[in-house]
Amino acid sequence: xxxxxxxxxxxxxxxxxxLQHSLGVMDVMDAxxxxxxxxxxxxxxxxxxxxxxxxxPLKRMLEIAQAVNFPLATPCDQDPLYLHGPCSAYVAQHExxxxxxLALEAIFRHSYVGDGxxxxxxxxxxxxxxxxxxxxxxxxxxxxxxxxxxxxGRLGQAAHEMMAWLIPFLESVGATPHPAQRALQRxxxxxxxxxxxxxxxxxxxx
Ligand SMILES: [Fe+2]
Ligand SMILES: [Fe+2]
Numbered sequence: 001x002x003x004x005x006x007x008x009x010x011x012x013x014x015x016x017x018x019l020q021h022s023l024g025v026m027d028v029m030d031a032x033x034x035x036x037x038x039x040x041x042x043x044x045x046x047x048x049x050x051x052x053x054x055x056x057p058l059k060r061m062l063e064i065a066q067a068v069n070f071p072l073a074t075p076c077d078q079d080p081l082y083l084h085g086p087c088s089a090y091v092a093q094h095e096x097x098x099x100x101x102l103a104l105e106a107i108f109r110h111s112y113v114g115d116g117x118x119x120x121x122x123x124x125x126x127x128x129x130x131x132x133x134x135x136x137x138x139x140x141x142x143x144x145x146x147x148x149x150x151x152x153g154r155l156g157q158a159a160h161e162m163m164a165w166l167i168p169f170l171e172s173v174g175a176t177p178h179p180a181q182r183a184l185q186r187x188x189x190x191x192x193x194x195x196x197x198x199x200x201x202x203x204x205x206x
Contacts, residue, residue: 003048025047029044065087160192184206
């Protein structure tokens with residue numbers, strides 16, 4: 001795949017650190033695609049573009065939210081920490097020309113927002129994990145714990161353990177967990193805690 005036009009866009013719109021992070025997430029998506037049967041080109045682009053809108057000013061993010069009918073229902077929905085998923089999907093589609101619906105859905109939902117059943121829970125979770133596993137990130141202990149579970153195909157168990165880690169982590173850095181994250185944590189704990197059997201990867205809550 002020729003990444004040049006996408007890289008040109010991101011180089012213009014992201015800081016060097018975030019571009020580096022995006023390339024790291026792209027590499028992890030390349031590695032996860034064959035394990036989880038993802039379309040390799042879509043996985044690659046989703047990793048590369050997943051934070052394409054993260055550095056937009058809040059005013060522009062709120063305009064995009066309105067344009068895509070994203071409901072700003074809770075204070076968290078107006079926080080770039082959560083709003084940047086929908087905004088990045090918008091930028092990926094309208095400014096970078098990415099059309100794959102599963103890639104766009106995963107980008108939209110990687111910040112833990114979005115209603116209804118996703119078309120591909122597997123793609124969505126892979127992108128969240130790639131975002132977390134890329135080697136530039138700080139949380140080395142959590143990454144080292146989750147990586148083998150994720151690479152063994154145990155996406156639901158990894159999702160359960162990740163949410164059990166993520167919510168206290170967000171609180172520890174002064175961020176407010178999104179209500180959807182708390183609901184998701186409860187659902188996954190019901191399915192996977194204490195050695196429960198869970199559900200197949202393609203039925204995971206997102
Ligand atoms: Fe992100
Ligand atoms: Fe990211």
